Amino acid sequence: MTTPAAGAPTLPPDRPAGWIVLTASQRGAAHVAVQTQNQDSVAVERAGTAGVVAAVADGHGHSRHLRSARGSRLAVSIGCRVGQELADQLGQADDADDADPASRITGLLRSFLVPAVVQRWREAVLADVAADPFTDAEEGKRRSGDEPVVAYGSTLLLCIALGDWLVLAQIGDGDVVGVRLDGTPTLPIPADPQLDGLVTTSLCGPDAGGDFRIAVLNLTQAPLLAVLLATDGYGNAQVEQEWPSSFSKDLAWLLTRRDMRWLASQLPAWAARCASADGSADDTTIALLVAPAGQMAQGEVPPGRTDDPSAVPPDAGSEEITIPAEIRTDTVPTAQRAASRAEQAAVQTGVAEQFTTDREPPGSSAGSGVR
Amino acid sequence: MTETLMPGGGVARRPLHFIVMADCSGSMKGEKMQALNYALRSMLPHLVDWERDQLQAQLLIRILAFASAPNWYVPDPVPVAELSARWRNLEYVPMGRTNMGPAFRAVAEALAPDRLERRALRPAVLLITDGLPTDPPGGFEQGLAALLETPAGRSALRLAVAIGRDASSEPLDRFRSQDVPVLVADGTDEIADRLVTASIAVSRMSEVGVNREALAEQLIQAGRQHGSDPAVQAERRPLRFDDTIL
Numbered sequence: 001m002t003t004p005a006a007g008a009p010t011l012p013p014d015r016p017a018g019w020i021v022l023t024a025s026q027r028g029a030a031h032v033a034v035q036t037q038n039q040d041s042v043a044v045e046r047a048g049t050a051g052v053v054a055a056v057a058d059g060h061g062h063s064r065h066l067r068s069a070r071g072s073r074l075a076v077s078i079g080c081r082v083g084q085e086l087a088d089q090l091g092q093a094d095d096a097d098d099a100d101p102a103s104r105i106t107g108l109l110r111s112f113l114v115p116a117v118v119q120r121w122r123e124a125v126l127a128d129v130a131a132d133p134f135t136d137a138e139e140g141k142r143r144s145g146d147e148p149v150v151a152y153g154s155t156l157l158l159c160i161a162l163g164d165w166l167v168l169a170q171i172g173d174g175d176v177v178g179v180r181l182d183g184t185p186t187l188p189i190p191a192d193p194q195l196d197g198l199v200t201t202s203l204c205g206p207d208a209g210g211d212f213r214i215a216v217l218n219l220t221q222a223p224l225l226a227v228l229l230a231t232d233g234y235g236n237a238q239v240e241q242e243w244p245s246s247f248s249k250d251l252a253w254l255l256t257r258r259d260m261r262w263l264a265s266q267l268p269a270w271a272a273r274c275a276s277a278d279g280s281a282d283d284t285t286i287a288l289l290v291a292p293a294g295q296m297a298q299g300e301v302p303p304g305r306t307d308d309p310s311a312v313p314p315d316a317g318s319e320e321i322t323i324p325a326e327i328r329t330d331t332v333p334t335a336q337r338a339a340s341r342a343e344q345a346a347v348q349t350g351v352a353e354q355f356t357t358d359r360e361p362p363g364s365s366a367g368s369g370v371r
Numbered sequence: 372m373t374e375t376l377m378p379g380g381g382v383a384r385r386p387l388h389f390i391v392m393a394d395c396s397g398s399m400k401g402e403k404m405q406a407l408n409y410a411l412r413s414m415l416p417h418l419v420d421w422e423r424d425q426l427q428a429q430l431l432i433r434i435l436a437f438a439s440a441p442n443w444y445v446p447d448p449v450p451v452a453e454l455s456a457r458w459r460n461l462e463y464v465p466m467g468r469t470n471m472g473p474a475f476r477a478v479a480e481a482l483a484p485d486r487l488e489r490r491a492l493r494p495a496v497l498l499i500t501d502g503l504p505t506d507p508p509g510g511f512e513q514g515l516a517a518l519l520e521t522p523a524g525r526s527a528l529r530l531a532v533a534i535g536r537d538a539s540s541e542p543l544d545r546f547r548s549q550d551v552p553v554l555v556a557d558g559t560d561e562i563a564d565r566l567v568t569a570s571i572a573v574s575r576m577s578e579v580g581v582n583r584e585a586l587a588e589q590l591i592q593a594g595r596q597h598g599s600d601p602a603v604q605a606e607r608r609p610l611r612f613d614d615t616i617l
Contacts, residue, residue, distance in 0.1 A: 196522035240380035250378030279382035
């Protein structure tokens with residue numbers, strides 16, 4: 001069974017049927033300093049009858065990619081649209097004849113989603129250039145021989161949550177981190193040897209279709225609490241080399257202690273912290289997809305822990321961020337707090353948004369928009 | 372809002388590794404060695420200032436002294452301000468040769484993927500020499516190949532400062548990044564100026580949104596003002612910097 005509503009009828013009445021997606025995006029401190037806009041983008045849409053599709057994209061920072069902010073906006077918009085169409089196709093399948101749904105979904109990713117995203121993105125870019133030709137100043141920045149699409153270069157990370165299935169596609173750098181029920185991470189997208197941390201593949205590349213990496217997860221076999229999609233501004237800010245491990249452990253803990261409203265209130269601060277001069281200083285965009293299991297985790301006891309609120313936090317030795325029983329003030333130096341307040345307020349009012357497929361999270365009207 | 376509870380182990384600036392390869396062969400004895408030490412000391416405050424003023428990177432510096440064999444003078448990456456505060460002069464190696472191949476290998480090992488943070492910025496390598504390589508046959512080539520086989524070594528900003536016009540040789544052209552010239556110090560009194568120019572290149576070329584073509588042109592102009600021939604020193608090929616990182 002691969003239709004998006006597959007699991008819904010079996011859910012108890014008080015259990016959420018769909019995923020909640022929380023997003024935040026923050027312009028990097030280095031981009032603020034040189035007065036360039038936030039070149040990241042994020043989008044969330046419904047998919048199928050009870051699914052959701054989320055996308056983040058990172059427009060390239062080099063001067064030759066002078067319209068990359070537009071490129072990333074087109075990427076997330078088109079990515080979500082094509083993701084919806086994929087969901088529709090999966091929903092129309094005859095499940096009785098579907099002996100190997102994972103292979104069928106994978107096949108559709110390769111035969112439909114990836115080529116459609118690449119083709120439509122290129123078409124949209126060319127249409128944008130036709131409607132708004134490069135100015136003389138922009139032409140001066142373009143490199144001789146560059147196709148117009150190079151000016152719009154962007155990555156794209158796409159996640160479609162459909163019932164029992166999680167469908168992922170990525171081109172370029174950035175991170176997709178799944179959080180298992182036991183708080184361990186899973187990195188479902190295959191590594192790309194082309195991504196050496198110094199350069200990235202791109203939608204504007206000559207073989208963009210071939211550069212996409214995909215994954216299909218059967219959530220009945222490997223259930224998740226949540227999935228993080230993040231542009232590289234997030235991962236590049238993390239001190240720990242293997243940061244997905246501590247991220248997953250901490251998030252699993254947080255989900256047992258905090259509700260969705262609290263999480264929504266925190267996400268912009270996470271992005272702001274990574275995008276700050278104390279972090280990567282790069283544009284940082286995150287989409288956190290919280291599975292029904294993650295939404296129901298509050299009050300549960302994580303594996304290997306006691307339910308004592310004063311119990312030792314999972315990263316007691318960390319100097320930076322730990323998970324204490326109570327929220328504590330962060331370690332931002334006093335002199336930076338005023339700026340941080342203004343920065344975070346701007347993020348929350350301008351960018352934070354929240355999406356729910358079947359129900360709103362408790363108190364979702366506070367602070368964040370709900371679509 | 373001042374309360375932030377963020378999963379993970381905390382955040383920090385991205386490291387920018389800067390490796391100085393300093394020729395300490397026997398021919399550097401005397402005034403050249405003294406000038407090189409003065410120049411390195413003079414360069415550090417510029418890098419300290421840049422690091423303080425920019426928002427993106429933590430500059431970490433190492434120094435490899437090389438002669439017949441390489442010797443890590445500053446083996447572990449240290450913040451540039453720390454090195455500036457506790458600077459000790461390099462010393463030449465009596466009878467030491469100018470074997471660059473083993474030095475390149477040592478840098479290649481330092482920049483190996485398992486030795487470099489995944490989130491590190493494109494590193495920079497500055498080679499300062501007063502002479503031609505004296506490696507055994509094939510030694511220079513094999514060492515340089517080892518450096519360029521590492522992703523970080525290949526993509527690094529590789530700068531060369533030649534002390535004396537004779538030192539600006541074909542081997543240095545093979546080492547340097549394609550878009551930046553060999554910086555020539557015609558006399559010992561020019562070494563400091565060239566290292567400051569190099570430090571500008573190291574710092575500015577890692578910044579977000581910088582027009583690297585324009586910056587490279589500035590470096591070439593600097594070379595022209597100081598008498599080197601930019602047509603020879605820097606080929607005007609398309610920039611290698613395909614920096615789509617940020």
